[in-house]
Amino acid sequence: MKFFITAILALLSMSTSVMAAEHVIGQKNKAFTKKSITIKKGDSIKFPNQDPFFHNVYSMSESKSFDLGSYAKGVSKSVKFDKQGEVIVQCAIHPFMKLKVKVE
Amino acid sequence: MRLWIFLPLLAICVESAAEALFSKDEIRELRKQWLLPAPTLHPRHKQLSKLGKKLFFDTDLSIDKSTSCASCHIPELGWSDGKSTAQGLDGAPLKRATPSIINTAYSKVLMWDGRADSLEQQALMPFFDPLEMGLNEKLLVAKVASNQEYSALFAQAFGDSAIDSARISSALAEFQRSITASNTRFDRWLKGDESALNNEELLGFKLFIDPQKAACAVCHHPPNFTDDGFHNIGLSNQHLEDPGRYRFTPISLMKSAFKTPSLRLATRTAPYFHDGSAKTLLEVVEHYQKVGAKEHNFSPSLLPVNLNKEEKEKLLAFLNSLE
Ligand SMILES: [Cu+2]
Numbered sequence: 001m002k003f004f005i006t007a008i009l010a011l012l013s014m015s016t017s018v019m020a021a022e023h024v025i026g027q028k029n030k031a032f033t034k035k036s037i038t039i040k041k042g043d044s045i046k047f048p049n050q051d052p053f054f055h056n057v058y059s060m061s062e063s064k065s066f067d068l069g070s071y072a073k074g075v076s077k078s079v080k081f082d083k084q085g086e087v088i089v090q091c092a093i094h095p096f097m098k099l100k101v102k103v104e
Numbered sequence: 105m106r107l108w109i110f111l112p113l114l115a116i117c118v119e120s121a122a123e124a125l126f127s128k129d130e131i132r133e134l135r136k137q138w139l140l141p142a143p144t145l146h147p148r149h150k151q152l153s154k155l156g157k158k159l160f161f162d163t164d165l166s167i168d169k170s171t172s173c174a175s176c177h178i179p180e181l182g183w184s185d186g187k188s189t190a191q192g193l194d195g196a197p198l199k200r201a202t203p204s205i206i207n208t209a210y211s212k213v214l215m216w217d218g219r220a221d222s223l224e225q226q227a228l229m230p231f232f233d234p235l236e237m238g239l240n241e242k243l244l245v246a247k248v249a250s251n252q253e254y255s256a257l258f259a260q261a262f263g264d265s266a267i268d269s270a271r272i273s274s275a276l277a278e279f280q281r282s283i284t285a286s287n288t289r290f291d292r293w294l295k296g297d298e299s300a301l302n303n304e305e306l307l308g309f310k311l312f313i314d315p316q317k318a319a320c321a322v323c324h325h326p327p328n329f330t331d332d333g334f335h336n337i338g339l340s341n342q343h344l345e346d347p348g349r350y351r352f353t354p355i356s357l358m359k360s361a362f363k364t365p366s367l368r369l370a371t372r373t374a375p376y377f378h379d380g381s382a383k384t385l386l387e388v389v390e391h392y393q394k395v396g397a398k399e400h401n402f403s404p405s406l407l408p409v410n411l412n413k414e415e416k417e418k419l420l421a422f423l424n425s426l427e
Contacts, residue, residue: 030331052315053322053331054405058355067355070404092353093333093405096212 048076156279167238182372188380308422338399
């Protein structure tokens with residue numbers, strides 16, 4: 001019986017982690033590869049830098065503020081969006097690089 | 105007979121020297137990257153620009169009638185002022201150098217700290233700065249309206265002679281879009297004039313774009329020699345305590361970070377850097393050789409530079425060809 005409950009709990013936690021998706025949005029030619037994206041609460045976005053120079057990824061939005069620092073080509077970092085709302089993601093080095101994330 | 109054999113040999117030698125620097129395919133690729141496109145202009149650019157020019161040079165448009173845009177953006181000085189930091193009304197010291205307006209038609213952000221997103225937005229800022237021209241919106245419009253000569257120019261530009269600050273800024277912005285440099289010797293070389301650059305200058309360009317050597321192009325990107333980005337370049341005399349871009353983007357990477365300036369006609373815009381601390385282009389190059397990642401909040405984009413004397417001379421020769 002105890003084993004049965006543990007197994008069900010394990011299955012449940014597996015299924016929630018499978019349900020949370022990881023989206024990929026690159027930084028290429030001084031722009032995010034998408035201008036906007038709609039994701040589900042709990043999803044994360046991975047940001048690979050595909051340019052031969054540094055980019056940064058940060059947000060000051062109310063529902064999610066973070067700073068991934070700056071990183072070089074080939075490196076990627078990801079962020080989990082755990083609250084509903086609209087998040088504007090930018091590169092501090094190149095302020096015209098903007099991505100709108102709608103978290104449902 | 106002997107000469108006859110010799111000449112073709114000589115021709116082959118000369119050609120291979122040029123070939124060794126850049127292949128035809130490389131030049132084609134470089135041309136695609138570095139040649140400036142025509143700037144995006146307003147359909148009524150000519151009329152707007154004519155009005156903007158008069159506004160730009162009009163000293164009446166300051167609180168004491170002493171100062172116009174051109175008091176600091178002096179055409180003969182590369183549309184800058186030759187001073188390390190600018191001077192405002194009554195010689196009031198301003199904290200940064202006057203940036204040149206050359207090729208700002210291509211800028212995605214303006215001012216050393218990027219506080220303006222467009223030339224239109226930027227154009228009114230100095231008028232309303234109490235240290236620079238000392239006006240407010242009402243005073244500016246009244247001063248323009250008091251000069252009869254403007255009436256016809258506004259009518260030509262906008263279809264009627266009504267004067268407001270939005271019209272003033274759009275005329276000034278459009279005039280500034282006409283201040284471009286896109287036919288330097290370097291540009292002429294890109295377009296196919298092989299004689300426009302000599303070997304030393306071409307070797308300098310190679311160093312400029314080589315990520316293992318001078319790596320200037322990491323920030324001084326094609327085509328406008330700027331990434332429109334912000335970097336802390338580790339200037340040691342930060343006694344000015346200037347937060348730079350950090351004021352608008354408060355993350356540590358932006359502390360004392362300033363906008364990458366463009367380089368065409370930089371030969372005319374000494375001194376250099378946001379604080380005017382480098383008197384010559386050689387001092388600029390030597391700065392990048394001296395600084396390193398140990399500086400606080402130093403931009404990660406700046407790679408260690410290690411050029412010998414000959415390489416520095418070549419790099420400077422290239423910078424001087426942007427003229
Ligand atoms: Cu960036």
